[in-house]
Amino acid sequence: MLLLAIDTATSAVTVAVHDGDRVLGEHTEVEARRHAEILTPTIERVMDQAGRRPADFTAIAVGVGPGPFTGLRVGVATAVTLGLALDVPAYGVCSLDAIAQSVRESGMTQDFLVATDARRKEVYWARYRSHADRVERVSGLPGVDRPAELPEDLRALPVAGRGPLLYPDSFGQPLEQGDVDAGSLARFALGELAAGRELLPVQPLYLRQPDAQPASAQKSVLAR
């Protein structure tokens, strides 16, 4: 098997190739900003390094957020199109789960939080528990809230993601893992699939409605 893992839900553009046993190649562009520009060239580069061709893929796993929408869509659009063009299945992974996977892999054994930048002074967050063989999201679907408005006991947990870097006053113990790395995302996806657990549909986890006001009738000047 050959899994392509990509994520564009954080400020990183990250790509990994996993053959079922190990990561064959991985590259992460931090502070990427230009997600649409660099994602496919990064995929090309990682695949070239791994000595594989596009036709070698058997599956794709992509971070479906939550994350800033524009960048997030770059990864999802790329994944669904690759899936179509190469006729391979594409799976969605909650991007916070991928960060949690790398926290667990670093040896974390207690509960922890992942909080990423949701802009507008808010964070996307979820609570995780490390098990011997996997990490589990124990707080349901990720939330989107102002950091200071999260319950005290949550904020006291060790926190991964950019949240604690952006809002140091609201979080107690920042962890090292800031952005998603695709190697962790690949291992998380393969672990879930091997255990027979379902991954997510390949659709962005938006968690917010589009920011728009319906046109008001007051614009009309006709008398009623």
Added chain:
Amino acid sequence: MSGPLILGVESSCDETGVAFVRGNELLGDVVASSVDEHARFGGVVPEVASRAHLEALVPTIRRACEETGHKLADVDAIAVTSGPGLAGALMVGVSAAKALSWALDKPLYGVNHLAAHVCADVLDHGPLPEPTVALLVSGGHTNLLLVRDIASDVVELGSTIDDAAGEAFDKVARVLELPYPGGPHIERAAADGDPQAIRFPRGLTARKDLEKHRFDYSFSGLKTAVVRWVQERQVAGEPVPVADVAASFNEAVVDVLTAKAIDACRTHGINDLQIGGGVTANSRLRALAEERCAAAGISLRVPRVRLCTDNGAMVAALGSQLVQRGLPPSSLDLPADSSMPVSEVKAS
């Protein structure tokens, strides 16, 4: 059938378009529109459009393949609108096109949306006469272009300095309590009205404006004039003659659109005018353009309406011109350029 097989992808505004073109021939063209989702907002909401593009992406590509009987692996090149347009919307199409290019190992051409509009006519009427003047009018653009070579030499003579013509229709429709999008509803209301009933202003046609803005357009003053005229009737306690207002507004728009286009042809000694963009659905625009072109000895080309609105066909058509002329493809790291200048027909 001869020529390269090109897949075109369009996502710059509210239509997700995918089409196959071989040479100058359109083989199949599928468009998914999010226009209904924008109706309650009275205009295109970028985030709503971007979400819709992503949802429509794979089904639209699939349908284009089914309609033409072509597989993605058959294509010789992929063309995509890389700008101008809504940044988030463009990124969906650009990302998809790059994925296709890499997965299929086929060259990628990032093309200019405005030049693609001009090129759409190739699919209906064959090779473009060059040079030609092109007038593009839609909800997103109002441009007057000088096209010396569609693949490499397109110059902007003028554009709107405020609202696009289609936007003006939307805004006036709202004032008249007509639904979104305004164009077709204004035209329907105008059918029973007198276009000469009210003399609404023609933007940037005064002598002082002509010096600096000879080939530019302005529609915000016209909209304001319509609002003021309607309000005056109400203050006076008179009924508002919606049909006359719609007809007179429509006439003001198409008058200035066509007058400046003809002037551009004359000024540059060009005998060919092409009109594209969604507002070409307006029958009065087409009729007045025909009348004035005939009087001025200019031959007019207008593609069928389906090809005037945003679609993948026009993108594939331009991609096909670039491939046929042996121009190098764009780089795989090409950006989605929301303000891509029209002089840049192809992204490097």
